[in-house]
Amino acid sequence: WVGTRARRDLYSRRLFTQADADEAAAEMSGINEDRARLNNAVKGADGFFTTYFVSTYSRFIARWAARRGLTPNQVTLISITLGVLAAACFATGDRPWMVLGGVLIYFAFVFDCVDGQVARYARKFGVLGAWLDATFDRFKEYVVFAGLAVGWVVSGNGDDIWILALAAIGLQSIRHLLDFSFGISNRRKPPGQLPTLPLDAPDDRDLRQALVRRKAERSQGIRGVLKMWTRAGRYRAVHWARKMIVFPIGERFAAIAITAALFDARITFLTLVIWGSVAAAYTLTGRLMRSLA
Structure with a gap:
């Protein structure tokens, strides 16, 4: 699966058959890629x-x-x-x-x-x-x-x-x-620790409660x-x-x-x-x- 992230002016679609590919090609022909690149150039x-x-x-x-x-x-x-x-x-x-x-x-x-x-x-x-x-x-x-x-x-x-x-x-x-x-300092900040649960725990109720408290x-x-x-x-x-x-x-x-x-x-x-x-x-x-x- 190839998609776009935070760029709604670009096109992406998951293909399964040749018919999907043909349809996607027709849809892509209407996309102005240069304008999309130009808009993407602006922060x-x-x-x-x-x-x-x-x-x-x-x-x-x-x-x-x-x-x-x-x-x-x-x-x-x-x-x-x-x-x-x-x-x-x-x-x-x-x-x-x-x-x-x-x-x-x-x-x-x-x-x-x-x-x-x-x-x-x-x-x-x-x-x-x-x-x-x-x-x-x-x-x-x-x-x-x-x-x-x-x-x-x-x-x-x-x-x-x-x-x-x-x-x-x-x-x-x-x-x-x-x-x-x-x-620089913020990039070095370690990630916050999440609550954990033993692998042999009978259920995850304790973990769910810990996440709610957190x-x-x-x-x-x-x-x-x-x-x-x-x-x-x-x-x-x-x-x-x-x-x-x-x-x-x-x-x-x-x-x-x-x-x-x-x-x-x-x-x-x-x-x-x-x-x-x-x-x-x-x-x-x-x-x-x-x-x-």
């Missing part, structure tokens, strides 16, 4: 901004790039270049260049999404690409922070902006470290709170609120683009520090609860 667990303001069209850029032989690493280099150009625009401190910098940092994030979509669409995966993507995401953010701070200084607003810039860099570095370390115990205390919060995610508003509160990279780049283009570097850094602090507190609380559960 299903992205944030709000990425889902509604990037992935709605970035998949088509990914298909265009893949069909012309561009590799995911080459797309990553395009994203890095756009990020550096955005930082250079921000460093001027002039309003027209700040607006252009906001546009460039937005498209730097678009191509940051496209590189992964190219990899999934063309089935081109590699350790180097994954490392480049994770490493230069931080590089783009930090070089943009530096550009914003330089632009503020050259505009004659004083050099105290570097305190906010360093706070934003430090906060994001700590968050990234916590994400990385928790991911289920009740796991529905109390911290585990109960976590389960309740998980169930709350079924509501769309709560689902997207949970996505946004952690301040993922899409929301961060959107915040940088909008506040830098419309306001100034100080507002940008204050947004990053305040929202990032809330996100760090929320994330740290959740991970402590999961560690203790």
Whole structure:
């Protein structure tokens, strides 16, 4: 039996006779496999901004790039270049260049999404690409922070902006470290032990009772709170609120683009520090609860 998992736009069927095969072939002729591959290239667990303001069209850029032989690493280099150009625009401190910098940092994030979509669409995966993507995401953010701070200084607003810039860099570095370390530790967590029953037991009533007690115990205390919060995610508003509160990279780049283009570097850094602090507190609380559960 060959089936599909979590992909309703692909086709699968179990065949027993030639008639089944003929019928399946007729049904498969109506499946647009390229569109299925394209939809599958988009991650299903992205944030709000990425889902509604990037992935709605970035998949088509990914298909265009893949069909012309561009590799995911080459797309990553395009994203890095756009990020550096955005930082250079921000460093001027002039309003027209700040607006252009906001546009460039937005498209730097678009191509940051496209590189992964190219990899999934063309089935081109590699350790180097994954490392480049994770490493230069931080590089783009930090070089943009530096550009914003330089632009503020050259505009004659004083050099105290570097305190906010360093706070934003430090906060994001700590968050990234916590994400990385928790991911490693969580993979090493041993599985929970299930109740057992001797092979020569006359019946399984004791085992069933033990499983009922285990289920009740796991529905109390911290585990109960976590389960309740998980169930709350079924509501769309709560689902997207949970996505946004952690301040993922899409929301961060959107915040940088909008506040830098419309306001100034100080507002940008204050947004990053305040929202990032809330996100760090929320994330740290959740991970402590999961560690203790």
